Amino acid sequence: MVEREERFIQKRAPGTLAVKFPLRLPVNWPTGPYMGRFLKEIKENAKIWGVKCPKCGRIVAPPRTVCGSCHVFQKEWIPLGNEGTLLYFSVVFQKFTDPQTGEERKVPYTWGVIELDGGGVINHYLSETEITKLLQWRGKRVRAVFKDKKDRKGDFWDIKYFTLVEE
Numbered sequence: 001m002v003e004r005e006e007r008f009i010q011k012r013a014p015g016t017l018a019v020k021f022p023l024r025l026p027v028n029w030p031t032g033p034y035m036g037r038f039l040k041e042i043k044e045n046a047k048i049w050g051v052k053c054p055k056c057g058r059i060v061a062p063p064r065t066v067c068g069s070c071h072v073f074q075k076e077w078i079p080l081g082n083e084g085t086l087l088y089f090s091v092v093f094q095k096f097t098d099p100q101t102g103e104e105r106k107v108p109y110t111w112g113v114i115e116l117d118g119g120g121v122i123n124h125y126l127s128e129t130e131i132t133k134l135l136q137w138r139g140k141r142v143r144a145v146f147k148d149k150k151d152r153k154g155d156f157w158d159i160k161y162f163t164l165v166e167e
């Protein structure tokens, strides 16, 4: 963050002034009942749950109150496996300021799209960043690795990452 501020200050238009104004705004907000239940299950039981649309049958995780396609309430909670199949991945090498933390995100990291057992597709970090290895992971089984229970805070990052299930 500091490095980025310095670059911004150095690149400003000639003749303009720059003032450093460090600002921290810690904010808490309610998760709502659906996301709250989802996060509580991860925190307390290391279990991933989703909800099922009564009309189209699609399972969504993290859960949403209303189906994005059918616009009907989704009240049926479905326990999903903590394992699934890796569909896609992206390896990120470009540094950027994480909007959730205000800190520079450590790179490289890998973001995966995982179809969970029981339905639902979730996006999360993968433990591997070597592209040649990741290409072997596509279509294979991956599992969620959770933080130790004492370290879980009730957020999405209580799942550390997904990693390959060794066969």
Ligand SMILES: [Zn+2]
Residues within 6 Å of the ligand: 053, 054, 055, 056, 057, 058, 067, 068, 069, 070, 071
């Ligand atoms: Zn639907």
